[in-house]
Amino acid sequence: MPFLDWFLYHSVAMWLLLHSFVLMAFCFHSATTFPKGCYPSTEDGFKTFRCSRAQLTVIPKDIPNDTNKLYLDYNQISFLPNDAFQNLPLLVELDLSHNVISRVEVGAFRGLSEHLHSLDLSSNKLVSVNKDVFNSLKAKANLSSNPWLCDCTLQQLIERVELVAGTSDGIVCDASARKEHIGKPFLQLVGDIDFCNIYKKTTDIAMLVTMFGWFAMVISYLIYYVRQNQEDARRHLEYLKSLPTPASPLFLSSKHQKPC
Ligand SMILES: *[C@@H]1O[C@H](CO)[C@@H](O)[C@H](O)[C@H]1NC(C)=O
Ligand SMILES: *[C@@H]1O[C@H](CO)[C@@H](O)[C@H](O)[C@H]1NC(C)=O
Numbered sequence: 001m002p003f004l005d006w007f008l009y010h011s012v013a014m015w016l017l018l019h020s021f022v023l024m025a026f027c028f029h030s031a032t033t034f035p036k037g038c039y040p041s042t043e044d045g046f047k048t049f050r051c052s053r054a055q056l057t058v059i060p061k062d063i064p065n066d067t068n069k070l071y072l073d074y075n076q077i078s079f080l081p082n083d084a085f086q087n088l089p090l091l092v093e094l095d096l097s098h099n100v101i102s103r104v105e106v107g108a109f110r111g112l113s114e115h116l117h118s119l120d121l122s123s124n125k126l127v128s129v130n131k132d133v134f135n136s137l138k139a140k141a142n143l144s145s146n147p148w149l150c151d152c153t154l155q156q157l158i159e160r161v162e163l164v165a166g167t168s169d170g171i172v173c174d175a176s177a178r179k180e181h182i183g184k185p186f187l188q189l190v191g192d193i194d195f196c197n198i199y200k201k202t203t204d205i206a207m208l209v210t211m212f213g214w215f216a217m218v219i220s221y222l223i224y225y226v227r228q229n230q231e232d233a234r235r236h237l238e239y240l241k242s243l244p245t246p247a248s249p250l251f252l253s254s255k256h257q258k259p260c
Contacts, residue, residue: 035060043069046092051075059084069093073120080104086111093118097142100125106132114138122146122170128153131160138162144170150186151177152196158186 034040037054040047046068051060056075063070065087077099085091085108092115102125109119119139126146130153134141142164148154150173158171168187176182181189189195 035062038063040064040067047090052095063088066090069095071095072099074098076100078102078125080108082107083110084108089113089115091116094139095120096124097121098123102126104129104133106130108133109137112137112139118164120164122167127175129157131156133157134161140164142167142170146171147174148172148186149175150181150189150195154186155190155195158190 035051035054035056037056038049038051038060040049042048047064047066048069048071049063049067050071052071053074056072056077058077059072059080067088068090070085070088070091070093073095075098077096078101080096080101080103082105085094089111091112094112094116095118097120101121104126109116114136116137116139119137119141122142122144124146126143127149128151134157140162143161144167148171154171163171169185171186173181173184173186173189
């Protein structure tokens with residue numbers, strides 16, 4: 001049966017070829033699906049996606065939508081656009097630390113639900129972030145090691161965000177309207193200063209100084225007036241004493257005009 005032999009031989013060869021082709025396609029497929037340097041795993045029952053130190057400059061696309069933990073730390077990401085994590089509704093942990101993020105759009109974390117309990121934005125280039133960025137988020141955040149501008153915007157952000165325990169001293173002023181704040185932990189300053197009411201405070205002080213100024217002027221005028229009158233009265237008395245007695249009232253009143 002040469003034909004059957006030939007057929008069997010070739011079908012096995014074909015099958016092997018097909019098989020390897022499918023395998024190759026599968027490997028190729030997974031290689032293109034996951035961004036370079038990223039790999040998925042399951043850690044403690046959490047679907048984890050790691051892209052640490054992958055030289056990424058943007059948030060990668062095609063992150064599996066059932067990811068629970070996403071590590072994007074130690075990359076070169078500089079910007080978080082609106083809806084950057086929109087199709088990751090099961091995310092509980094997001095690590096964006098050690099990047100160069102300087103700009104975060106207001107809707108960047110839109111779509112992340114209250115499932116998210118940890119958000120690491122530490123060691124980035126954040127200067128100012130709108131508090132509304134954290135709307136609808138309940139995550140604890142690490143905002144340490146960023147070049148923060150200490151102002152009303154940061155105060156409102158801190159009021160809005162729950163910080164990871166022990167990280168508050170890591171929020172240090174890199175810039176501030178007042179030089180003496182630079183290098184100080186923001187939360188130590190917020191105890192004494194209301195950054196959103198500095199203007200009101202200075203106007204209050206200006207009002208106080210002005211009022212005190214007026215008050216001082218009135219008092220000194222009064223003192224001057226009393227002294228002057230005392231002097232006049234004394235002179236007047238001396239003048240009266242020097243007059244020959246008895247003096248007629250008419251003479252007295254006409255003379256009286258003179259020192260005044
Ligand atoms: C992920 O995407 C698939 C296909 O688009 C969808 O069927 C599934 O419900 C999504 N899973 C989640 C958790 O959103
Ligand atoms: C917060 O971020 C800083 C700077 O990256 C890091 O040293 C620290 O360990 C982080 N803290 C926590 C509790 O994750």
